[in-house]
Amino acid sequence: MTVETILATKGSHVETITPDRTLADAARLLAEKRIGAIVVSRGPDAVLGIISERDIVRAVAANDGAALADPVERHMTTNVVTCTRHAGINKLMEIMTEQKFRHVPVVEDGRLAGIVSIGDIVKRRVAEIEAEQQALRDYIATA
Numbered sequence: 001m002t003v004e005t006i007l008a009t010k011g012s013h014v015e016t017i018t019p020d021r022t023l024a025d026a027a028r029l030l031a032e033k034r035i036g037a038i039v040v041s042r043g044p045d046a047v048l049g050i051i052s053e054r055d056i057v058r059a060v061a062a063n064d065g066a067a068l069a070d071p072v073e074r075h076m077t078t079n080v081v082t083c084t085r086h087a088g089i090n091k092l093m094e095i096m097t098e099q100k101f102r103h104v105p106v107v108e109d110g111r112l113a114g115i116v117s118i119g120d121i122v123k124r125r126v127a128e129i130e131a132e133q134q135a136l137r138d139y140i141a142t143a
């Protein structure tokens with residue numbers, strides 16, 4: 001299974017924020033959209049960074065909340081690991097586990113083409129396992 005399978009159901013929309021917006025803006029967007037990370041970008045092209053709920057929690061914990069007025073660029077991760085829609089899901093799971101993050105933006109020809117979260121992968125794997133089990137049950141019932 002590849003990233004393409006997940007994007008086919010999920011779509012290619014990615015929430016983005018510009019680097020000059022505040023951490024409070026990012027926190028509001030995360031809460032509103034019920035997501036865990038936002039890609040930092042100035043347009044549809046370059047991925048400048050990623051800001052996740054963990055970055056915000058860390059920043060707030062470090063200075064009692066004053067960081068909420070800081071620009072996103074001060075707390076984002078700039079060395080973003082991305083993938084293409086042809087990336088294998090197992091490989092992606094391995095990368096997420098080893099490098100300890102839960103979101104990977106999909107980039108095609110230098111443009112954002114989606115984002116895959118560990119939640120998307122788990123959801124897909126559970127659906128696959130259920131379908132396999134059902135196929136086995138059907139096979140046993142008709143054998």
Ligand code: AMP
Binds near residue numbers: 054101102105
């Ligand atoms: P997350 O598990 O996505 O909440 O992110 C945990 C940490 O990894 C945060 O510091 C994020 O900024 C960072 N991070 C999230 N996704 C990526 C990624 N694709 N590449 C590099 N760092 C990331």
